[in-house]
Amino acid sequence: xxxxxxxxxxxxxxxxxxxxxxxxxxxxxxxxxxxxxxxxxxxxxxxxxxxxxxxxxxxxxxxxxxxxxxxxxxxxxxxxxxxxxxxxxxxxxxxxxxxxxxxxxxxxxxxxxxxxxxxxxxxxxxxxxxxxxxxxxxxxxxxxxxxxxxxxxxxxxxxxxxxxxxxxxxxxxxxxxxxxxxxxxxxxxxxxxxxxxxxxxxxxxxxxxxxxxxxxxxxxxxxxxxxxxxxxxxxxxxxxxxxxxxxxxxxxxxxxxxxxxxxxxxxxxxxxxxxxxxxxxxxxxxxxxxxxxxxxxxxxxxxxxxxxxxxxxxxxxxxxxxxxxxxxxxxxxxxxxxxxxxxxxx
Numbered sequence: 001x002x003x004x005x006x007x008x009x010x011x012x013x014x015x016x017x018x019x020x021x022x023x024x025x026x027x028x029x030x031x032x033x034x035x036x037x038x039x040x041x042x043x044x045x046x047x048x049x050x051x052x053x054x055x056x057x058x059x060x061x062x063x064x065x066x067x068x069x070x071x072x073x074x075x076x077x078x079x080x081x082x083x084x085x086x087x088x089x090x091x092x093x094x095x096x097x098x099x100x101x102x103x104x105x106x107x108x109x110x111x112x113x114x115x116x117x118x119x120x121x122x123x124x125x126x127x128x129x130x131x132x133x134x135x136x137x138x139x140x141x142x143x144x145x146x147x148x149x150x151x152x153x154x155x156x157x158x159x160x161x162x163x164x165x166x167x168x169x170x171x172x173x174x175x176x177x178x179x180x181x182x183x184x185x186x187x188x189x190x191x192x193x194x195x196x197x198x199x200x201x202x203x204x205x206x207x208x209x210x211x212x213x214x215x216x217x218x219x220x221x222x223x224x225x226x227x228x229x230x231x232x233x234x235x236x237x238x239x240x241x242x243x244x245x246x247x248x249x250x251x252x253x254x255x256x257x258x259x260x261x262x263x264x265x266x267x268x269x270x271x272x273x274x275x276x277x278x279x280x281x282x283x284x285x286x287x288x289x290x291x292x293x294x295x296x297x298x299x300x301x302x303x304x305x306x307x308x309x310x311x312x313x314x315x316x317x318x319x320x321x322x323x324x325x326x327x328x329x330x331x332x333x334x335x336x337x338x339x340x341x342x343x344x345x346x
Contacts, residue, residue, distance in 0.1 A: 006055030006138040010195055010236050010259070010280060012315040017344045018307070019317035021056040021137075021282065024048075024324040032330045050136055052337060056282075056317055057134055058240075058261070060142030060199050063114055063184060064122050067145070067153060071110035072096070074156035094156050102155050102163040107176040110154075119187040127193045141188045141235075142197030143181060146226070147219055149201050150177040164210050171218045178222045185226050189233035196235045197261065198226065203243035205265055212247060220248070220255045227256035238280055242322075246270060253279065259315060263322040269309065276313035283321035284310070286336065291320065291328045296335045303339040311346060318344065 009019035024030075027038050033051050036044035049057070067073050072095040096102050114122075123141065130139040145153050151160050151174065163170045188196060202219060203209065227237045239252050240261035249270055252260065259280025260271060264287045271281050284306040290298055310316040318340055324333060 002050070002053055002055045002136040003138060006317070007194075009055065009315050009317050010138065012278065012280070014314050014346065016346060018311055018346070019055045019282075019315075020052070020340070020344070021054050021058065021317055021319045022052065022324055023058055023319065026324050026326050026328055026330075026333065028326070029324065029328070029330050029333045032334070046134055049134060053341070054137055056138045056195075057130075057140065058142075058197065059130060059140045060144040060197055061123065061126055062144050063119060065114070067111050070112055073154055074159070094159060096155060096159050099159060099162040099166075102159050103166060103169040103173060105154065105173050105176070107150065107154070107173075107180045109176075111180060113180065113183045114187075116183070116187060119184065120190045123188050123193075124191040127191055138195055140195045140197050140238075141191060141193035142199060143184050143188065144199045145177075146181050146198055146200035147174055147177050147202070147222060149199060150181065152201065161209070164214075167211075167214055167218075171214075174218055174222070178226075182226060182229070185229055189229050189235065194236065195238065196230050197238050197240050198223065198257075199240045201242045203241060203245045203248075205243050207244045207247065215248060216251060220251045223252070223257075224255040231256060236280075238282065249274065261319075261321075265322075268306075272309050272313060276310065276316070278315075280315040280317065281310060281313055282317040282319055284318055286320050288320055288322045288324060288328060291324065291332045291336055294332070296332070299332060299335050300339045303336060304343065307340075307343045311344070 005015045005017065006019055008015040030036070030038045030044055030048045034044055034047040036047055038044040074094045075091055127139065127141055155163065163173065202215065208215060230237050236258045237256065238259040238261055239257040242263055244265040245262070246267040253275060259282060261282040262271070264283065264285060268283060268285055271283070275281065286302045286306060290302055306318065
C-alpha cells in the first residue's frame with residue numbers, strides 16, 4: 001500500500017495514515033532493520049524502505065554527463081558525513097581566478113545542451129528502471145542544480161558571493177543557468193514521471209544570503225516558468241531547499257509549487273497554517289540533532305508534536321527533514337520510527 005498512500009498524499013487525498021519518507025545514509029540503521037549490509041547488498045535499501053513503510057523516494061537526476069566532464073566546476077571539498085568518512089574530500093579547487101570570469105560566464109556555452117531526444121530517452125529509462133526497482137515507493141524525477149545550486153557547483157561560495165554583489169550582471173549569469181535547467185526540465189516533462197523535485201539550495205541556515213528583492217526578481221520568476229512547463233505536462237512539482245527559507249514560503253507557493261520539502265529550520269507551523277490543506281508538506285519538527293544527541297523522551301515529544309499539528313493535513317509526508325546521517329545512534333532512530341508508526345494512523 002505504500003505507493004498508493006504516497007500518491008494520495010501527492011494528490012492531497014485522505015489515506016488511512018500519514019505519508020512517510022526519509023533521506024537516510026545511516027548504514028548501521030539499515031543493517032539493524034534488515035540484517036543486510038547496503039555496502040555489499042544491492043537489495044538492502046529496498047528492504048529498508050519497505051520495512052520502514054516509506055511511500056516516497058527523494059530522487060533527482062541532472063543528466064547523463066556531469067558538469068565536471070563538460071566544463072569548469074569548483075571543488076570545495078567535502079566534510080565527513082558517510083560511515084567511516086567515505087565521502088571526505090580535502091581537495092579544494094576553483095578554476096575561476098577573478099570575479100570578472102564569473103560575471104562573463106554562460107552555462108549553456110560552458111556545458112552545452114544535450115540532444116533533446118536522447119535526453120528524454122535517458123530520463124525515461126532512468127525513471128522506469130528506478131520505479132521497477134522500488135515498486136512500493138514513488139520514484140521521482142527531478143533536477144538538482146536548478147539556479148542557485150548551479151551557481152554554487154560552478155563557482156563555489158567565495159566567487160558566487162563576489163559576483164552576486166553586481167546584481168545586473170549576475171542576473172545574466174543566472175539566466176544562463178536557468179536556460180540550461182529549462183532544457184532538462186523540458187526533457188523531464190516529456191517522460192512518464194508523475195512527481196518532480198525541483199531542488200535549489202537558495203539560502204543559508206540563517207536565511208537569505210542575497211537581498212530578498214533579488215530573489216523575487218531573479219529567482220522565483222524563473223521557477224514559475226519551469227513549473228509552468230511541468231504543470232502543462234501534468235507533473236506534480238515539489239520544491240526542495242536546505243536552510244531557512246521561511247521568508248519565501250509564499251513566494252514559492254505563488255510560483256506554482258505543489259508542495260514543499262524543507263528542513264526544520266524553515267517554519268513548520270507557517271507551512272501547516274498557510275498550506276497544510278492545499279499543498280504537500282514534507283518535513284516535521286523532528287531534527288537530526290535531536291536524534292543524534294537527544295533522549296528518547298525528546299524524540300518522542302518532537303514526533304508527537306508533529307503528528308498533532310500535521311495529521312489533519314491530507315498532503316503531509318513525515319520525514320526527518322535534515323536527514324538521518326551516519327552518526328545518529330541506531331537506538332534513537334528506532335525510537336523515532338516506533339513513535340511515528342504508533343501514532344500515524346488517521
